[in-house]
Amino acid sequence: MENDHLRFACPSCGTNLTLPAAAAGVEGPCPQCQSVIRAPRPLAVRLEVPDPEPVRARPAVTIYHGPAPAPAGSGVVKAGKQASLKRNSAIGASVVLIGVATWIMLSPGKEKAPLASVPLADASSNVSHPQSSALPKAPALDPALDPRIPPEGMDVRGLIQESADVLKNFLLAETLAERLPLIETKTPREELEASVIAGPIPSRQRFQSMEVRFDKVGGASDVIFLGEFELPTAGAESHVVMVRKRGTQVPKVIVDPFLDGYGGRLRKFAAAPADSQRTFQVIASFFDFCNDSDIPNAASKYTAKLSEAAGRPEVAEAYFAAVSPVKERLEKLGVRYGHSTGVTFALRWNTEDDPAKPFLEVVSVQALDWND
Numbered sequence: 001m002e003n004d005h006l007r008f009a010c011p012s013c014g015t016n017l018t019l020p021a022a023a024a025g026v027e028g029p030c031p032q033c034q035s036v037i038r039a040p041r042p043l044a045v046r047l048e049v050p051d052p053e054p055v056r057a058r059p060a061v062t063i064y065h066g067p068a069p070a071p072a073g074s075g076v077v078k079a080g081k082q083a084s085l086k087r088n089s090a091i092g093a094s095v096v097l098i099g100v101a102t103w104i105m106l107s108p109g110k111e112k113a114p115l116a117s118v119p120l121a122d123a124s125s126n127v128s129h130p131q132s133s134a135l136p137k138a139p140a141l142d143p144a145l146d147p148r149i150p151p152e153g154m155d156v157r158g159l160i161q162e163s164a165d166v167l168k169n170f171l172l173a174e175t176l177a178e179r180l181p182l183i184e185t186k187t188p189r190e191e192l193e194a195s196v197i198a199g200p201i202p203s204r205q206r207f208q209s210m211e212v213r214f215d216k217v218g219g220a221s222d223v224i225f226l227g228e229f230e231l232p233t234a235g236a237e238s239h240v241v242m243v244r245k246r247g248t249q250v251p252k253v254i255v256d257p258f259l260d261g262y263g264g265r266l267r268k269f270a271a272a273p274a275d276s277q278r279t280f281q282v283i284a285s286f287f288d289f290c291n292d293s294d295i296p297n298a299a300s301k302y303t304a305k306l307s308e309a310a311g312r313p314e315v316a317e318a319y320f321a322a323v324s325p326v327k328e329r330l331e332k333l334g335v336r337y338g339h340s341t342g343v344t345f346a347l348r349w350n351t352e353d354d355p356a357k358p359f360l361e362v363v364s365v366q367a368l369d370w371n372d
Helices: 120-126 156-172 176-182 189-193 255-260 265-271 325-332
Strands: 005-009 016-020 027-029 036-038 102-106 203-215 220-230 236-246 252-254 278-287 301-307 316-321 340-350 359-367
Touching: 156 176, 156 203, 156 220, 156 236, 156 252, 176 252, 203 236, 236 255, 252 255, 255 265, 255 278, 265 278, 265 316, 316 325, 325 359
Parallel strands: 316 359
Antiparallel strands: 005 016, 027 036, 102 203, 203 220, 220 236, 236 252, 278 301, 278 340, 301 316, 340 359
């Protein structure tokens, strides 16, 4: 039926795309030019609020948590080069969202429904290519290394279910002792004991699996979940939680990015100058300019806008020299200026350039993902 599909053109290369209606609001790569695009939401489901709830595939993967109602959808953040650019909520620059629209329902005693999927990246069979494309087709990745393609014989639905079960137990646990067997972390025990995972985590009712990726060299698979967590003051905000399965081991929650984001470690570090240097795993978008004239040598600086979660306003800005090992490293890793990505990097407070104007400085970049 006509209303069962979305038909639209890629804004970058003009390729005509046809997707299931359930893919509305899902991000993924254009099969022709590989630009990250968002499938439009039909006007019929548009709400009179800034962030409309996208059409979702039917709920799946049942786990338990309290009776709170499902939250309104997470959002789209508008931006522009001189303020904030439209954010791409992918967790790694080299990793493509594959749109496994699976809900983790946090309610007791319900049977598990079949997993649903709306594969934006697999829409090439419904693509018609225009005669005059503005951009050449990007070279295909080697299937043996492509993080979007599961290893031969892998049960992806089983991986998502197993990861959801671990996330369920992580969320329902009320003490650090209960969570320690469920997590993977480099954080010292004494710091964990003072963190948000040492007690109950006030989360909302549902989590959605947003991305699955496969490290075929390291033998690990990651499932990225997006959910809403209640704030100490009021309201809630979206955060991602990554669950990793190494080989045949039981999946573990990668807890350090969660502590940097929802746990507030980035916000605390950025609040006031400190002597220490620290590594964070957060969301960042990089820009090849600096608009803040208070930053020493601003004309020769690049900017990193730092967020605790995809699609959230930045918590802080950090800077690095336009001619520096950091800039060379970012471009070697294939950074896309103006696009958000998960990043693992070291920050420090620079108080030497101008003691009266301290600023956050990017010291080094380990990866454009959270694998380190």
